[in-house]
Amino acid sequence: MSHGPSASGGALARAPHGHDDTPYQPVFVGDRRKDLDAILLKYPTKMAALLPALWIVQEARGWVSEPAMAEVAKALELTPAYVKGVVSFYTMYHQHPVGKYFVQVCTTTPCNVCGAEDVVNAFLQHTRCGELGATSPDGRFTVIEVECLGACGFATPVMINSDFLESVTPDSVPDILAELP
Amino acid sequence: MGYPHQSHPREAVVLSKHFGDAEARTLAGWKARGGYQALEMALGMAAADIVTIVKDSGLRGRGGAGFPTGVKWSFMKPGDGKPHYLCCNADESEPGTFKDREIMRWTPHALVEGCAIGAYAIGAETAYIYIRGEFTEPLEWMNKAVKEAYDAGILGANAMGMGKRVDVHVHKGAGAYICGEETALMNSLEGRRGNPRIKPPFPAVAGLFGKPTTINNVETLVAAAHVLKNGAAWYKQWGRPDNPKSTGTKLFSVCGNIARPGNYEVPMGFPFKDFLWDLCGGPLPGRKIKAVIPGGSSVPIITAEEAEGALMDYEGFVAAGTMLGSGGVIVFDDAQNMVKQIARLARFYAHESCAQCSQCREGTAWTTKILERIRDGQGTMEDLDTLLSIGDSMTGNSSAS
Amino acid sequence: MCLVEVEKAPKLAPACATSVMEGNVVHVHSPKARDARQGVLEMLLINHPLDCPICDQAGECELQDYTFQEGRADSRYQEPKRFNPVEDFGGDVLYVANRCILCTRCVRYMDTVADEAVLCVSERGDRAVISKFEGEDLTHAWAGNVVDLCPVGALLSKDFLNKARAWELDRAASVCPNCTQGCNSVLEVRDNTVVRMKPRSNDAVNQFYLCDPGRLDYRWLNRADRAEQPMVRSHGALAPVDWEAAIAQAASLLKGNAVHVLASPMLSNEALFLLGQLVKAQGGSGAFTVMTGPEAPLSGVPDLALRAERAANVRGAELLGFAKGGNPLAGLTTDKVLIVADHDVSHLDATALKAKAVIVIGTTLPTALSHADVVLPIANMAEEEGTFTNLRGRVQRYFQAKAAPGLARPAWFVLSDLVAAAGGAPARYAPGEVFGALAASHAHFAGMNWEGLGLSGALPAGGAA
Secondary structure (H helix, E strand, O other): OOOOOOOOHHHHHHOOOOOOOOOOOOOOOHHHHHHHHHHHOOOOOOHHHHHHHHHHHHHHHOOOOHHHHHHHHHHOOOOHHHHHHHHHHOOOOOOOOOOOEEEEEEOOHHHHOOOHHHHHHHHHHHHOOOOOOOEOOOOOEEEEEEOOOOOHHHOOOEEEOOEEEOOOOHHHHHHHHHOOO | OOOOOOOOOOOOOOOOOOOOOHHHHOHHHHHHOOOOHHHHHHHOOOHHHHHHHHHHHOOEOOOOOOOEHHHHHHOOOOOOOOOOEEEEEEOOOOOOOOHHHHHHHHOHHHHHHHHHHHHHHHOOOEEEEEEOOOOHHHHHHHHHHHHHHHHOOOOEEEEOOOOEEEEEEEEEOOOOHHHHOHHHHHHHHOOOOOOOOOOOOOOOOOOHHHOOEEEEEHHHHHHHHHHHHHOHHHHHOOOOOOOOOOOOEEEEEEEEOOOOOEEEEEEOOEEHHHHHHHHOOOOOOOOOEEEEEOOOOOOOOEEHHHHHOOEEOHHHHHHOOOOOOOOEEEEEEOOOOHHHHHHHHHHHHHHHOOOOOHHHHHHHHHHHHHHHHHHOOOOOHHHHHHHHHHHHHHOOOOOOO | OOEEEEOOOOOOEEHHHOOOOOOOOEEOOOHHHHHHHHHHHHHHHHOOOOOHHHOOOOOOOHHHHHHHHHOOOOOOOOOOOOOOOEEEEEOOEEEEHHHOOOOOHHHHHHHHHOOOOOEEEEOOHHHOEEEEOOOOOOOOOOOOHHHHHOOOOOEEEOOOOOOOOHHHOEEEEEEOOOOOOOOEEEEEEEOOEEEEEEEOOEOOOOEOOOOHHHHHOOHHHHOOOOOOOOEEEEOOEEEEOOHHHHHHHHHHHHOOOOEEEEEOOOOOHHHHHHHHHHHHHHOEEEEEOOOEOOOEEOOOOOOOEEOOEOOOOHHHHHHOOOEEOOOOOOOOOOOOEEEEEEOOOOOOOHHHOOOOEEEEEEOOOOHHHOOOOEEEEEOOHHHOOEEEEOOOOOEEEEOOOOOOOOOOEOHHHHHHHHHHHOOOOOOOOOHHHHHHHHHHHOHHHOOOOHHHHOOOOEOOOOOOO
């Protein structure tokens, strides 16, 4: 599960963007600092470790907050604004807290012609998210439409956090949700 | 083997031979299937001789542009004192395409081997495999394979004990279609926004980290290993006798409204009609094929009639008014509202535009708005002229196109 | 926006990013190139508001100019335009996102020239906007240049906001008077008031840039409490007189007396030269002090910084014989005539400003000098022509941007009269003639001539010193 914060997911989901009352706890301490140091060895520049560093942040926190961007910037000798520009370019980094389960349903044309919109609607209905991008009242789910997941022959592919599901149909949605802890 | 279906007898199974065979994923399993023999061979050869063989084979880039691989490799000038890099483009972001995904899921060591051979051939010590972030499973297998290869001494300072340094690193993308464009990929790998660069300079002169770089698609590098192991003549056995420009086998991903979607490996020049009906099983029951996009969503769409006459190679698809592209075949049947689907595709490009060039940034958003208006029954005849003219304005006038 | 057709090239080339190669044939005005540029313009305009009438950039807007040159007459865009709120970027900069065409000049400037990447492009596609990190503002000393670099009205100067229309401004080539760097500038004037100072390009000095403290410090050029008429002390009080009477009175006070001159390092080389002649002829001394502040370099440009010494002509004053620093009144004794030539006296001990006689040659008459015997009102640097010598010895001309108040005259003019009246060289009534005399008599200026200085100035024959 690369995206999902564990038990604190629901609380995070309700925290307003970037303005938590609790003081910021650095991400790059202990093993995560060692992971980053190991990553830095793979590249001739520190900047090249930016995407991997942001992945570490998201795995640890569930999203990439502004204080986290500042921490990454410092670690890689970049400016926070630079990091913000990169974070916002890539759609997989969350700039806001999301539900414990982040559900991405591919609805690009190849999946769309196979009925992907019905799959989206099934997720919206069964998770009680109501609308795309919104987090369900229980904080467990956020459902979005995603552009091409690169598994077009297995329509409709769905990602739930880092789990990749193939050939999802509206009928299979309740079972998929029921199996989530 | 086939995946998710069994191989069809008319397929030419080379790269996809071990799809669906879980044992081929491990180092031991890969070696048992003849793996890393090509790399061992390569490291014992002069780099220039490898380039010559790949050149002679006629292998062309499988990512979309179809540039001759050996020629691309020959642009690199080893020994100029600079670091050189190989990039493997595993971003596979073109809608309709999912062949590299299967290569990495089932035969990750084939890609490690292909990268190591490619790196050695162009005089690079380091290869980066840039894999799109959504490919969580391929990423897992590739990371495992690379680790296994390092642990076994296949990669590293003394690759295969043959005194050459070959490093291969996996780099995870984070959700951006444009990073499949080669210079955008390099920017992304460097930790930047994935904006394509203005060319020249071309990557062979100033690519990744500003150093001479070659970038190849997953399928290309894996095919190159087979070429090296079996020879150029062997590879050229596949293809139309009257078209020496397209050789070897090609993986086609098939999706949309088709009976048996999946990956198929066929010889270059295979009849598209036979492909769609015999291999892929034709349309869904009770339906007719209306249109096909044969090379990923960025190539021109053709009607079923035009598709039936096409031959599946670079020149064959051009003759049919479209392109081979990345080999992603998207099939539309007569139940589809084409305006709705094209509007959906337009929305994809509007979502993915990197925002660097005004024609793409504004043009993709504008076409989406017009198409969605037409879809909703609010279109005018002038809208069609406007769409055509926006299309002309975008084509060729931005960094990526 | 600069697409051109290059023969044999597969597609049109962006001229700004394409190197010319041997044998290239480039067509700038071919139908293909024109069509492409018109297409780009249309794209840039579909989401751009038609608010030129309320936009500060109107009249100096590249998008407006290009559209006028080769844009479509009408718009085919029927959909709603994109909207983003205006944002204060800190420093002197306001971001009007709706007008932004995402050229990213500002982002690249802050990154590569200012070396402080506080701006970024956020998001992508048509959602992209220029953005900054919360709490990190455009406070870099050279950040204001992004306003000049912005080709449209997306980045605006808060200082200049809604102040004037570009076409109402009179412009004069000038030199920023606010430090010793000598950045080339343009003074923009409306109704005889300086409303903006912008950089003027000079590769040898400031390339295209001007620092924020420099560009924003122009209000003193408009101050209202000026000395406007010549005055002499009569029956214990200062009384207005005409110029002839004032010069004659000053000359008679000088007769047979040594002088001590407090010379402002804001005066022109020409004025300082004539003051120096006066010191030489009368005997005596000359000195000055200069205000200082922290130095602030622009790291992407060699040898460019807001300098610690905050006056334009420190170097000129030194070259022309005035002692810098220490107590500028050290050479003053009560048997001398004190000449205060626009020097700031606010930091000096007012009780020490005592002399046999006091002549004020100034833009103002400070209270501390109300005991003056003669007051000769002069123009400030925006109101006259002259030259400054920058810290590297470059001599640069500045031009008159506005009229001087009342009867005030350029300092060189006043001093030329005074030198003549005191028995020196005959008066010269053109700044070029004064400069010619300076060049003929002073090694640093040897070989230079007024016309030859042109708009970019000249270094002494031996090169930078």
